[in-house]
Amino acid sequence: MNTTASIKAPEAPQSNRNSPIAFTKQAKSDEFVRIENVVKKFGDSTAVDNVNLSIAKNELFALLGSSGCGKSTLLRMLAGLETATSGKIYVDGEDLATLPPYKRPVNMMFQSYALFPHMTVEANIAFGLKQEGTPKNEIKERVADALALVQMSKYAGRKPHQLSGGQQQRVALARSLVKRPKLLLLDEPMSALDKKIRQKTQLELVNIIEKVDVTCVMVTHDQEEAMTMAGRIAVMSEGKIVQIGSPSQVYEFPNSRFSAEFIGSTNLFEGHVVEDEPDHIFVESEDLEARMYVSHGITGPLGMPVGISVRPERVRVSRDKPSAAHNWARGVVTDIAYMGSYSLYHVRLPSGKVVVSNLSSSHLLQDGAPAYNDDVFVYWSPASGVVLTQ
Incomplete structure (x- = not known):
């Protein structure tokens, strides 16, 4: 019998996922988002504590944790809605600290969808393009493409209150994608839907995102949602990243009791x-x-x-x-x-x-x-x- 325990912990297998996100995307070595030693403090409270993270181009990445773990604060820093106390955030090689929110190649789909109730579906999707002064012909073409992408073309003339929760979510997604962002941020994208609709919509959302050239970071407290949608997951607790891996890796090979x-x-x-x-x-x-x-x-x-x-x-x-x-x-x-x-x-x-x-x-x-x-x-x-x- 040996005097020390010498068995090494097993390496988690790179097995295929059971969601529509294929490993071909997450296996790309192209680093698109890089977060270096990022700290965010609110007074004496540390919301994000020395986080380091790398996300590949076209990856769908989930920040998963309970309320108060720092995941939403990290997402808001990517969007430019919060400023890091220290550390650097790069998107496509560019330091975000030098860019105001409106100049960042980033769009965010909010938890509440934030659709304008007095506008039609078509007008909601076109709003951001109009604000940027995009030519009318181009707006019409891009809005039509976005509606077709989310399968909402026949609802273009309806108001938000005339749509189901799942349909409103698809409109919000189309509005986020129509400006062709390089990085799409999803803040608790399924929280407003009931369980049955949520399960159906999760895969619909993944399929839509896969069709466009966009890197996606989502925030959720729902483990099932993260494991269904994301190619990789970062588990967060008390402002720190506890573990990063594919859904099967973090489930089958947890690295801590937490x-x-x-x-x-x-x-x-x-x-x-x-x-x-x-x-x-x-x-x-x-x-x-x-x-x-x-x-x-x-x-x-x-x-x-x-x-x-x-x-x-x-x-x-x-x-x-x-x-x-x-x-x-x-x-x-x-x-x-x-x-x-x-x-x-x-x-x-x-x-x-x-x-x-x-x-x-x-x-x-x-x-x-x-x-x-x-x-x-x-x-x-x-x-x-x-x-x-x-």
């Missing part, structure tokens, strides 16, 4: 490294009877405190004791929440910790499926755990 618990849900077991081998480590936890066996791990001394994150969909529940010597615990089913296509089992361990398992609802139809108040075992495979040191 990321593991913020992105989706997880079962987090605290313990310490007790043994390491060339291809795995063992961790003991007061919450579990059996040791945890993780087939990938960390570099560090034995005794190092670690957290093991196991997603609910990786946890199985059975009345029968698992044959494996590791990664299991006995408990009692305290709740079964039927969610339609799946059910959430809550199993209380002798330590008092509650483990959550996400099982297909077809599992409930099988003979011998665990029921409420049953004595059961929870277990998972060695590859299901992720070692966290932060």
Whole structure:
């Protein structure tokens, strides 16, 4: 047995995304937005704390975090609505500090859409071009193109109140794109829509953005929205970027307890490294009877405190004791929440910790499926755990 834990943390795979955003865009090496050591303070409060970030040309990038994490402040600095206390922001190689907001190659789609209620759809979209003194023939042509892009041509003569929420959003997007910005900023773009419309509109919005030559940065607190729409995500907390990666990377390979618990849900077991081998480590936890066996791990001394994150969909529940010597615990089913296509089992361990398992609802139809108040075992495979040191 070795005296130090020597297993390196696995590199997250560059797997394909399941959204319409293809990896070909985010894999481009052309740096389009560069944020260097940016700090933003409001009095004694630090809203953005030494953020460094690079975004590729034509990438759809999401800033994800809870309220007050600094994501909207960062977006407003890109738009020119706030000024950085220190640090630099570059767009297409140009220092934004030298440009007033109206001269920046940036357009922002606001959370409220901010459509003029007294204007038609066509007039709303044309407004920015008219303010710039664009020739009338060009305005007509570009507005028609924008309406066609968002599939709203037949609604050109309607007022905003005559449109659904999803239609209003498409008009706001057309107005943002008609000026042909290099950078499009989306501030909580789906927050005004109900869940069903939101799910449909997310993919529509991505498809529209893909058709134009624009780099897009969106801000959201909705994890599902970020994972559906963005090619990469920056998870933010207390003004700092905690993790950057593709949706699958930040979900499957969180780099901290915060990321593991913020992105989706997880079962987090605290313990310490007790043994390491060339291809795995063992961790003991007061919450579990059996040791945890993780087939990938960390570099560090034995005794190092670690957290093991196991997603609910990786946890199985059975009345029968698992044959494996590791990664299991006995408990009692305290709740079964039927969610339609799946059910959430809550199993209380002798330590008092509650483990959550996400099982297909077809599992409930099988003979011998665990029921409420049953004595059961929870277990998972060695590859299901992720070692966290932060």
